[in-house]
Amino acid sequence: MNTKGDYIPGTCNIGPAETKARKNVAIISSIISVGILLIFPLINADKILRLVLFFPATSAGIGFQQWYNHFCVSFGLKGVFNFGAIGKTFTVEQQENFKKDRSKAQKMILIGIAFGLIISILFYLV
Numbered sequence: 254m255n256t257k258g259d260y261i262p263g264t265c266n267i268g269p270a271e272t273k274a275r276k277n278v279a280i281i282s283s284i285i286s287v288g289i290l291l292i293f294p295l296i297n298a299d300k301i302l303r304l305v306l307f308f309p310a311t312s313a314g315i316g317f318q319q320w321y322n323h324f325c326v327s328f329g330l331k332g333v334f335n336f337g338a339i340g341k342t343f344t345v346e347q348q349e350n351f352k353k354d355r356s357k358a359q360k361m362i363l364i365g366i367a368f369g370l371i372i373s374i375l376f377y378l379v
Contacts, residue, residue, distance in 0.1 A: 262350035262353040263350075266354060268337065270335075270337070272319075279316030279317040279319070285309040286306060286372070289303075293306075303376045304373050304376075304377055306372060307373035311368065312365075314365035314367075318365065324357060324361070330359075
């Protein structure tokens with residue numbers, strides 16, 4: 254974790270304000286996921302409909318990673334970073350740093366998708 258609040262390629266590309274926004278997305282996605290887990294069985298939702306859990310679970314999986322790592326997936330894919338107020342970004346100038354950021358973002362997406370798949374398939378099978 255970056256305690257100084259500096260951009261570190263492939264490691265940290267957002268500051269406190271952006272991290273808080275990712276935290277909020279993770280929490281909201283988790284609440285939606287838990288809601289689906291609780292409500293769908295109560296209303297006897299069709300089993301195939303249970304797979305809709307994939308979307309909020311994946312969002313939560315990615316969101317928690319962004320919060321924990323202080324790394325925005327979208328910024329990593331775009332080649333930008335921000336340690337100030339939300340809405341202003343700075344371009345990653347060096348191609349090598351952009352590649353590190355893009356690689357980190359892609360790994361985080363894959364982990365989030367795996368999390369969403371596991372949770373939704375388990376819910377489907379129950």
